[in-house]
Amino acid sequence: MSEYVVRFLVGGAVVSAFAMLGDVLRPKSFAGLFGAAPSVALATLGIAIYRHGQSYAAVQTHSMMAGAVALAVYSVVVCQLLIRARMRALPATLLSIAVWLTAAFGLWAVAGGQA
Incomplete structure (x- = not known):
């Protein structure tokens, strides 16, 4: 249970720090981007180092x-399908999931993923 408390406290502190950083940067959409994922990743890595x-x-x-690279590839493909191919959102995202899976598992295999 204490691991969750530590994750909550560290994650909250880092979310606050990234939110302040995002508030300073322009455009304001960076605030949301910096708010969630980096803080959760840092808290998780801190606990992983401590425990394992x-x-x-x-x-x-x-x-x-x-995973971050695969998400970037997925995002680019979705944007291209929405803007250039003028697809609707649901078909574009469903088609792009295959791209995301290929990128994620391909990078995982290249990086020496666990067997």
């Missing part, structure tokens, strides 16, 4: 980076 060691946290870090 640096090598375990390194594997988690590589997985997070692969």
